[in-house]
Amino acid sequence: MTMQKLDFLLDESRKGRPMTLALACPYGDDAIGAIIGAKREGIVRAILIGDEGRIRTVAEQDGYDLSGIDIVDEKSDEKAVEKSVRMVSSGEADLLMKGLVKTSSLLKAVLDKEWGLRTGSLLSHLFLFEIPNLERRVIGISDGGMNTYPDLNAKAKIIENAVACYHKIGIPQPKIAALAAVEAVNPEMQATLDAAALAKMNERGQIKGCIVDGPLALDNAISEESAKIKGINSPVAGNADMLLVPDIESGNFIGKVLLYMTGGKGAGVILGARKPIVLTSRFDSMQTKLLSIALGAVVARS
Structure with missing residues (x-):
C-alpha cells in the first residue's frame, strides 16, 4: 500500500467509537477549532482542561460553539497538564x-x-507529510521533534516506534530510509555508520516489520530517478515511506521546508508512551492539527 493523501486518516479515524481526547490548556493557536472539527467529523469526544473562563473567552472570540464539549476548570497550567495526563493514564481519555x-511541562x-x-520505551515524534x-505524496519523518542527537540504539527505537504506527495505519512493511549527506559509508561521518548498522540490524532480524536501508541521501531516498542515476539498487531508494533523520536539526529543517515551502499538509504524534500524544506547533495550520488528531485517534484505537 502507498499512501497518496493524508485525508485517509480521517476515514480511518471514524471507524469504531469516537476516541476521547484530553486537551491541556486550550487557549489559542486554533486548537479549539481543530477539536471542534474533529468532533464534527466523528473522530473524537473532547475534554478541555484549563481555566474555563479563559477557554470560553477564546472560543467566543474565535466564534466557536462549545456545546457538547466537556470542560474541566483548572486555573493552574501545571495542574491542568497533570489532570490531562491522569485522565489518559486512568483510561478516562484515550489520547492526549x-x-x-510548554512542551517540557507536558x-x-x-x-x-x-x-x-x-x-520504559523511548519517546519519539513522527510527522507524516503530504x-x-x-x-508517493505521503512520507514520514522521524525524529524531528523529540530526540536531539540520537545514537545508534536510540535510532533503532525511533524506527520501532514508527513501524508500530505504520502498521496501525495500514502499512504492513514500511520502507525506512536512514538518511545521511551521502549514500556511501564514510568513517568520518557518524550518520553513515549508523545508517549502515541499522540496515544490517534489519537484515538480521534485530529490527522487524519493515525494510531499512542506508545510508541514503535525501534525493535518492525519495526519487527513483536519482537512485537510478547514482546506480543504487535498493528496495527503499526512491520508495521510502519514512525518512530516519540523523538529528533533530535536520528533521526540523526538512519538516518546515515541506510544510511551509511546498504547500504540504502534515500530521504529527509522539509515540512510545502508553497512549499517543498529539504535539503540534502553535504555527501549524488548523488542517495539520485536525489531521494530527486523526492520526492520534487511529493509533489510540488500535
Whole structure:
C-alpha cells in the first residue's frame, strides 16, 4: 500500500467509537477549532482542561460553539497538564493533546513515574507529510521533534516506534530510509555508520516489520530517478515511506521546508508512551492539527 493523501486518516479515524481526547490548556493557536472539527467529523469526544473562563473567552472570540464539549476548570497550567495526563493514564481519555503550554511541562507530566504515560520505551515524534509534487505524496519523518542527537540504539527505537504506527495505519512493511549527506559509508561521518548498522540490524532480524536501508541521501531516498542515476539498487531508494533523520536539526529543517515551502499538509504524534500524544506547533495550520488528531485517534484505537 502507498499512501497518496493524508485525508485517509480521517476515514480511518471514524471507524469504531469516537476516541476521547484530553486537551491541556486550550487557549489559542486554533486548537479549539481543530477539536471542534474533529468532533464534527466523528473522530473524537473532547475534554478541555484549563481555566474555563479563559477557554470560553477564546472560543467566543474565535466564534466557536462549545456545546457538547466537556470542560474541566483548572486555573493552574501545571495542574491542568497533570489532570490531562491522569485522565489518559486512568483510561478516562484515550489520547492526549498539547495546547498552549510548554512542551517540557507536558513531557514532565507524561514521564511521571507514579501516574504518567511512560512505558520504559523511548519517546519519539513522527510527522507524516503530504507533498504535492512528490510522486508517493505521503512520507514520514522521524525524529524531528523529540530526540536531539540520537545514537545508534536510540535510532533503532525511533524506527520501532514508527513501524508500530505504520502498521496501525495500514502499512504492513514500511520502507525506512536512514538518511545521511551521502549514500556511501564514510568513517568520518557518524550518520553513515549508523545508517549502515541499522540496515544490517534489519537484515538480521534485530529490527522487524519493515525494510531499512542506508545510508541514503535525501534525493535518492525519495526519487527513483536519482537512485537510478547514482546506480543504487535498493528496495527503499526512491520508495521510502519514512525518512530516519540523523538529528533533530535536520528533521526540523526538512519538516518546515515541506510544510511551509511546498504547500504540504502534515500530521504529527509522539509515540512510545502508553497512549499517543498529539504535539503540534502553535504555527501549524488548523488542517495539520485536525489531521494530527486523526492520526492520534487511529493509533489510540488500535
